[in-house]
Amino acid sequence: MSKHHHSQEKWFEQPTYYDEIRFKGYSRRDFMKFASMMAAFIGLETSAIGQVAKAMETKPRLPVIWLHFQECTCCSESFIRSSHPIVADILLDKISLDYSETLMAASGTQAEAALKNTLEKYKGQYILCIEGSVPVGADGVYCMIGGKTSMQILEEVSEHAAAVIAWGSCASNGCVQSAKPNPTKATPIHKLVKGKPVIKVPGCPPIGEVMAGVIVHYLTFGTIPELDRLGRPKAFYSKRVHDTCYRRPFYDAGLFVESFDDENAKKGYCLYKVGCKGPTTYNACGVMKWNEGTSYPIQSGHPCIGCSEENYWDNGRLYERASSFAGFGIESDADTLGKYALGATGVALAGHAILTNLNKRKDINTLTAEGEAGDVDVIE
Amino acid sequence: MGKRIVVDPITRIEGHLRIEADIENGKIKDAYSSGTMVRLIEEILKGRDPRDAWAYVGRVCGVCTSTHSLTSVRTVEDALDITIPANAELVRNIMHCTLYMHDHVVHFYHLHAMDWVDVVNALKADPKKTSELAQSLSHWPKSSPGYFSDIQARIGKFVASGQLGIFSNGYWGHPAYKLPPEVNLIGLAHYLEALEWQKEIVKIHAIFGGKNPHPNYLVGGMACSIGLDDVSGINAERLAMVDRLLTEGKQFIEQVYIPDLMAIASFYKDWGAIGGGLGNYLVYGDLPTKGIRDTASFKFPSGAILGKDISKVYDVDLKKDDEVQEFIKHSWYEYSGGDDKGLHPWKGESKINYTGPKPPFEHLDVKTNIHTLKHQGGMAMPWK
Ligand code: SF4
Numbered sequence: 001m002s003k004h005h006h007s008q009e010k011w012f013e014q015p016t017y018y019d020e021i022r023f024k025g026y027s028r029r030d031f032m033k034f035a036s037m038m039a040a041f042i043g044l045e046t047s048a049i050g051q052v053a054k055a056m057e058t059k060p061r062l063p064v065i066w067l068h069f070q071e072c073t074c075c076s077e078s079f080i081r082s083s084h085p086i087v088a089d090i091l092l093d094k095i096s097l098d099y100s101e102t103l104m105a106a107s108g109t110q111a112e113a114a115l116k117n118t119l120e121k122y123k124g125q126y127i128l129c130i131e132g133s134v135p136v137g138a139d140g141v142y143c144m145i146g147g148k149t150s151m152q153i154l155e156e157v158s159e160h161a162a163a164v165i166a167w168g169s170c171a172s173n174g175c176v177q178s179a180k181p182n183p184t185k186a187t188p189i190h191k192l193v194k195g196k197p198v199i200k201v202p203g204c205p206p207i208g209e210v211m212a213g214v215i216v217h218y219l220t221f222g223t224i225p226e227l228d229r230l231g232r233p234k235a236f237y238s239k240r241v242h243d244t245c246y247r248r249p250f251y252d253a254g255l256f257v258e259s260f261d262d263e264n265a266k267k268g269y270c271l272y273k274v275g276c277k278g279p280t281t282y283n284a285c286g287v288m289k290w291n292e293g294t295s296y297p298i299q300s301g302h303p304c305i306g307c308s309e310e311n312y313w314d315n316g317r318l319y320e321r322a323s324s325f326a327g328f329g330i331e332s333d334a335d336t337l338g339k340y341a342l343g344a345t346g347v348a349l350a351g352h353a354i355l356t357n358l359n360k361r362k363d364i365n366t367l368t369a370e371g372e373a374g375d376v377d378v379i380e
Numbered sequence: 381m382g383k384r385i386v387v388d389p390i391t392r393i394e395g396h397l398r399i400e401a402d403i404e405n406g407k408i409k410d411a412y413s414s415g416t417m418v419r420l421i422e423e424i425l426k427g428r429d430p431r432d433a434w435a436y437v438g439r440v441c442g443v444c445t446s447t448h449s450l451t452s453v454r455t456v457e458d459a460l461d462i463t464i465p466a467n468a469e470l471v472r473n474i475m476h477c478t479l480y481m482h483d484h485v486v487h488f489y490h491l492h493a494m495d496w497v498d499v500v501n502a503l504k505a506d507p508k509k510t511s512e513l514a515q516s517l518s519h520w521p522k523s524s525p526g527y528f529s530d531i532q533a534r535i536g537k538f539v540a541s542g543q544l545g546i547f548s549n550g551y552w553g554h555p556a557y558k559l560p561p562e563v564n565l566i567g568l569a570h571y572l573e574a575l576e577w578q579k580e581i582v583k584i585h586a587i588f589g590g591k592n593p594h595p596n597y598l599v600g601g602m603a604c605s606i607g608l609d610d611v612s613g614i615n616a617e618r619l620a621m622v623d624r625l626l627t628e629g630k631q632f633i634e635q636v637y638i639p640d641l642m643a644i645a646s647f648y649k650d651w652g653a654i655g656g657g658l659g660n661y662l663v664y665g666d667l668p669t670k671g672i673r674d675t676a677s678f679k680f681p682s683g684a685i686l687g688k689d690i691s692k693v694y695d696v697d698l699k700k701d702d703e704v705q706e707f708i709k710h711s712w713y714e715y716s717g718g719d720d721k722g723l724h725p726w727k728g729e730s731k732i733n734y735t736g737p738k739p740p741f742e743h744l745d746v747k748t749n750i751h752t753l754k755h756q757g758g759m760a761m762p763w764k
């Protein structure tokens with residue numbers, strides 16, 4: 001984990017969250033409730049709630065520059081879907097989003113001047129958020145802003161950033177545009193920015209509350225959150241979707257959806273055989289869910305497509321079961337779990353459902369012979 | 381030629397857009413637009429499983445999220461002669477209507493409003509007068525003088541902090557802003573309310589498609605199973621939630637968005653004469669009730685309007701070679717059979733050929749041609 005300290009004098013004078021929250025008519029109790037929720041979201045022990053609360057009482061608004069390169073703006077959209085905290089509060093009370101092509105009022109020269117102003121005034125203090133990959137092919141002409149290539153802009157703006165956040169799969173791993181044959185040579189940010197921490201927050205898009213959580217962590221501690229060895233915040237990316245999936249008992253019992261319109265789909269059985277990539281995907285979908293906990297892909301009957309994993313667009317077909325795709329397990333190497341996953345899925349899978357877990361199947365006593373784990377792929 | 385101004389980035393849009401305009405005697409004489417980012421998803425799609433295409437295609441845009449995916453699954457179903465179940469059609473229509481509602485509100489408030497609403501001027505409003513005005517426009521309950529003075533105080537403090545965030549360097553105080561302070565304050569208050577509102581309505585996408593942005597689609601239907609009494613899937617509780625979200629969404633549109641639209645537009649009537657393109661409009665139609673092949677069953681009909689003459693709507697056959705064509709003359713692409721020809725999208729080619737200036741550059745070469753990198757915006761799509 002890299003720590004990145006920075007001086008805060010410059011934005012000392014600004015009102016703190018606590019001022020703002022009190023000002024908005026919330027009580028100290030409301031404030032503490034909010035602080036504990038946020039602490040839970042960023043994966044802290046209860047003992048740290050006090051620290052979150054204290055930080056929010058005393059920290060001024062953090063200058064943030066948010067650049068867009070090759071992307072579809074789904075990350076910005078996901079960010080404004082955050083419910084804890086809601087984005088109006090983030091924008092007005094917690095950060096100073098000084099440059100964002102999606103939300104800022106100014107365009108053209110005025111937008112560029114706002115960027116320049118923050119670069120100078122908050123040198124070494126601003127957080128740089130990047131949405132999108134950088135096309136390094138054809139001398140960078142496939143993404144230009146203000147007549148400059150995205151590479152040139154990235155160099156200029158990252159130089160004095162306190163930390164860099166790579167939002168979404170585009171910035172973290174190149175996402176769809178880097179899929180074969182990667183015609184524009186789309187390149188993720190960590191391959192281009194050297195000598196400073198790059199926090200990868202993959203997903204297409206990442207969950208809104210995850211994005212808010214990463215920012216709140218930085219605000220609270222003045223350091224970036226603890227990262228796994230791939231550079232992702234451990235709090236949100238240390239578990240496979242499969243490990244937190246509520247359909248997991250069906251997987252363990254060998255009860256599978258064979259086709260999207262079969263009875264097993266209605267019963268909510270495991271989606272592994274219709275292509276679920278949950279066993280190789282590290283993300284918080286099963287825990288935090290999407291859109292204020294409303295649902296997540298598996299809950300709505302669709303397999304996980306693995307959108308937060310590197311190279312997921314080229315890792316086999318979406319509706320083909322995972323054991324048959326190349327490289328299965330190799331990308332799931334986040335610390336120790338991945339090695340376990342490789343062993344469990346790569347080796348034992350064929351026999352897994354039939355032999356190992358017949359006992360578990362008995363536990364689900366209303367569900368008997370259905371979903372017998374055959375070896376026939378649903379999609380050939 | 382007078383003075384050339386460049387506006388790049390154009391903000392509050394999806395993607396990267398550049399405008400260059402020639403100014404003469406304080407007026408725009410000519411203007412050129414150029415899309416300056418490309419990913420070539422068309423090339424990446426080649427050779428893929430058609431059932432997977434919706435996921436790739438959906439990533440064209442995360443603001444109008446879901447539309448490209450929907451179009452993609454329909455295309456594959458059309459090619460394979462698949463008819464989807466009635467429930468899947470209804471679910472897709474509900475999801476599409478959800479986007480329709482979400483996208484209009486977000487475009488109006490978060491993408492466009494700052495062109496009309498002067499945020500800083502809103503601080504001069506009289507909250508009492510604002511409240512009276514708001515109540516004369518609509519029954520929306522959040523309209524008390526206290527509500528507006530709270531918003532004003534919050535934004536006042538924000539502006540006084542000197543860290544203007546997304547409002548930094550805006551055009552505040554420019555004479556092109558025409559709203560009185562009270563209308564500016566209503567616009568600003570509803571900008572913030574709409575920011576909260578928009579995250580609610582899209583929960584419908586999460587219910588049926590698992591998440592938003594980028595909900596999941598499926599060739600052949602939808603993946604969510606439906607049964608009122610089912611424990612899993614779309615059951616009575618989930619449908620009740622969809623009903624509530626749609627009802628609340630509609631209330632906001634009827635009581636906030638439309639009254640604001642009318643109120644703000646009444647101050648910018650002269651803007652009605654600006655733009656409008658060439659006056660020819662093409663709509664593909666949507667919300668099928670008997671499958672996508674039966675265009676007569678669409679709740680939003682298809683058709684073309686020529687020369688702004690709305691008295692006549694022409695039929696459109698999207699499958700006819702001579703009715704829909706893509707031209708690349710003004711794009712950084714090339715066609716194997718010559719760049720002057722148009723091609724029906726089914727015969728489309730996506731070979732990129734950048735001939736613009738080498739970055740960093742000051743101006744595009746607009747004398748020969750203005751070009752654009754982006755396919756969907758950059759390709760001309762004439763009809764007949
Ligand atoms: S394979 Fe997918 S659906 Fe099945 S338990 Fe794992 S994550 Fe859940």
Ligand code: SF4
Nearest residue numbers: 283285304305306307
């Ligand atoms: S369930 Fe899988 S594909 Fe879906 S959002 Fe989560 S990580 Fe991405």
